[in-house]
Amino acid sequence: MTTTSRRRRLAAVAVALAALTGLLVQVAVSASAAVPPTPSGWSLVWSDDFNGNAGTLPSSTNWIIDTGHSYPGGPANWGTGEIQNYTSSTSNLSLDGAGNLRITPLRSGSGEWTSARIETRRADFKPADGRILRIEGRIQMPNVTGNAALGYWPAFWALGSPYRGNYWNWPGIGEYDIMENVNGINSVWGVLHCGVNPGGPCNETTGLGASRACPGSTCQSAFHTYRFEWDRSVSPNQLRWYVDGQQFHSVSQSQFDSTTWSNMTGHAGYFLLLNVAMGGAFPNALGGQTPTPDTVPGRPMVVDYVAVWQSGTTTTPTNPPGGVDARSTIQAERYQAQSGTIVETTTDTGGGQNVGAISNGDWLRFDGVNFGTEAARQFRARVASGAAAGVSGLVQVRLDSPTAAPIGDFALANTGGWQSWRTVPANISGVTGTHTVYLTFSSGQPADFVNVNWFTFSTS
Incomplete structure (x- = not known):
């Protein structure tokens, strides 16, 4: 038009x-x-x-x-x-x-x-x-x-x-x-x-x-x-x-x-x-x-x-509410449950909202994430950080429980500001089938260290 x-x-x-x-x-x-x-x-x-x-x-x-x-x-x-x-x-x-x-x-x-x-x-x-x-x-x-x-x-x-x-x-x-x-x-x-x-x-x-x-x-x-x-x-x-x-x-x-x-x-x-x-x-x-x-x-x-x-047959009618294709762009604010975070307006490309105020021990839960039959082996997340010098932490992916062993993670420190966005990849253990996905956040300091806009999974 x-x-x-x-x-x-x-x-x-x-x-x-x-x-x-x-x-x-x-x-x-x-x-x-x-x-x-x-x-x-x-x-x-x-x-x-x-x-x-x-x-x-x-x-x-x-x-x-x-x-x-x-x-x-x-x-x-x-x-x-x-x-x-x-x-x-x-x-x-x-x-x-x-x-x-x-x-x-x-x-x-x-x-x-x-x-x-x-x-x-x-x-x-x-x-x-x-x-x-x-x-x-x-x-x-x-x-x-x-x-x-x-x-x-x-x-x-x-x-x-x-x-x-x-x-x-x-x-x-x-x-x-x-x-x-x-x-x-x-x-x-x-x-x-x-x-x-x-x-x-x-x-x-x-x-x-x-x-x-x-x-x-x-x-x-x-x-x-x-x-x-x-x-x-x-x-x-x-x-x-x-x-x-x-x-x-x-x-x-x-x-x-x-x-x-x-x-x-x-x-x-x-x-x-x-x-x-x-x-x-x-x-x-x-x-x-x-x-x-x-x-x-x-x-x-x-x-x-x-x-x-x-x-790709990655979403089925049997998925619970919130079910989503693992290979789609999953917006962080569309979680089914969370602990310790807030939702705020983002200035990242595309606008909308991001999840912020994330610190050690916080988590986001996403139900019915369907990985299909071809194993996903990489996780990518759109993240930003305005953390003070010396403050950093891990963004972790866990399946079906917030206390399960992470299948992959990446470390993040200051990116230049809380709205200074970058896409960070991480290798994960191969995943198939439908799972509850938890993003968990771990840091040795109590201060906020990351904002998340979206994430996705891929085969490579």
Whole structure:
């Protein structure tokens, strides 16, 4: 969606409020479908089925609602030239009571357009080494075509986590446009943004993209399933785009220099976004200045579900609450129990929270960590320390009991500050199966010596 910094201006169009009421057309949608069962050989990382009472906002546990014409301190008009004002009003953003989310652009009597944009709180969607990450949504684009659709710009996409709090590092941190559409055209676009702007290996500000018509029914008249896969199980890695299971675009790691690829994939992961913009560079490029007086408000994008899976049968329905793939990025603050620690806001890449105030004898417990059948032999943790000179300690991994013998550990002293983060590896004894994982902390001094943001396990 962040495809260009070009900005356009459009004179406001006065429309009577009575006319607006008559144009709020309800879209006929098929019966809602639940998140599909997890395919064999995969594990569910995260999902939202948008179940809830009609007229309510989506889960605040899962989603952040963006408002206004930009991020605070970020590019105007969201960097794309789109003209709408994003709001948290249930007129623009709400569940429909039938298992769907609706994002509805509206035009006021004075001509102002409003709409909605949401993004996942999680910003760590990334495949583990040797795995495939699948991001999928079942969506009906706004059911409007022709002149009435000029300026509509629905999208389902992902941005690299370092964008949060910076807003000026695009496109280097990466953007995966899983589904984009403009002006009611019966086509889905899949686009990668990366590198530098303008030009660079992703041909910015256009990006590396492809498009195709939706199979069977048009994109506007029916639900279709839009999927993106990030494949780290092959070398070179691959990125792939699908509609209704049919691949229509792919990009290979071999197309990029190592710095570009690392900047795009070497951070903590991605957060997901859903929005309907009005006007801006992409619709203007294909339809002239948009929206126009003929553009009809009130046609929602309808989202049935969003889900993220990872290849590898490492999470099963029998896992207890909190069950997690050992090879995923496990956020430290998502423990099931702890002793002696606090949770605080982090300034580390991707934002969110970290666990802090950790000293000798403290511990964190994580239930149902599934290592699968291939033994994990390495542990990596994202840690920081502002400990005084001479204060250090061990970060230890134990299984099933906080007093069990550690299967691995590493030592840590001052890293330059309590928010000066580094990723530290440690070898561990080979682990398979599902376990309760304890992070325990040991030091010869009573003072705090470490903060932890996240950790993960891998085969090597």
